[in-house]
Amino acid sequence: MNGRIDLKKAADTLKGARRVLLCTHVQPDGDAIGSLLAANALLTAMGKDTMMICESPVPENLRILQGWEEIRTPEAAEQATFDLACSLDASDLMRIGLAGGPFTACRDTLVIDHHASNTYFGQQNYVDSHVAATGNLVFRLFDALNVRITQESALYLYAAVSTDTGNFSFGQMDEEFFMQMAGLMKAGLDIAAASRVLHLCKQPAFIRLMARALNSLTFHCGGRLCEMRLRTADFSETGASRENGEGIVNHGLNILGVEMCFLATQENEGTRFNLRAVWPHDVSAIALEFGGGGHLLAAGCTIKAPLDQAADMMRARMERELNR
């Protein structure tokens, strides 16, 4: 039976377990790693035996979170037995990747998540899509279980909730959200220092790559559409990785007057597109037309054509959308 449960039941389930396996999604972000470490600290404080697993490595900028080295690969869990497996911040079983093996092998499974698209893949599912981050749900569990939030855990939870709100600029922030933030400050969170490391500081290679992208910026449709193009040479000459390219497209969307934008990146097999739009436009439909997908306002696809040819196609398609 895949049941939806409330906070109290989730707290009771954690209380009743002795050995708990904790896992999160592949390519983890601040909410994934922050929630994982915070849940681990919560259970450890309650005297439980725990193991944390994640298929992908912890991103560099999250390695300021103490204890990140204790996060193991899923194979580490194969030799051990647990009486509860708990997944954090993943909307479906595919999303936890290889951690899905040890997760489903466990007798009891608990899903803690905030995605509206959650498939309730646990035996018990504490899912609330009205909170900004999974970290908000872990905060509630600290409260419900009467465990004090340490300064260390405050940093974990801050990493979680600030990541999913773009450092407090979007998402479902309400009174409870800021009451929780007040709780983190009370626990000794150094918010300015944490924000600098987690959100403001960038790798020099990223800034050099962004300079290239911004230099390629062109406007169309009277400033309602903009685009950027990155060539393979832009990566090799700046020392940037493909990972560094992520997020650059948002700088196009954050230009006053822009309603739609894209970043076209040259790849071996063709051209990769990151598409963005301001409501009520829809880039997921455009991405779908080119064999990709995503959300209404943020989507992606790959066109099997050289960079300039592919980018001209995308620009024409978006111009059509804006002139409808």
Ligand SMILES: [Mn+2]
């Ligand atoms: Mn999240």
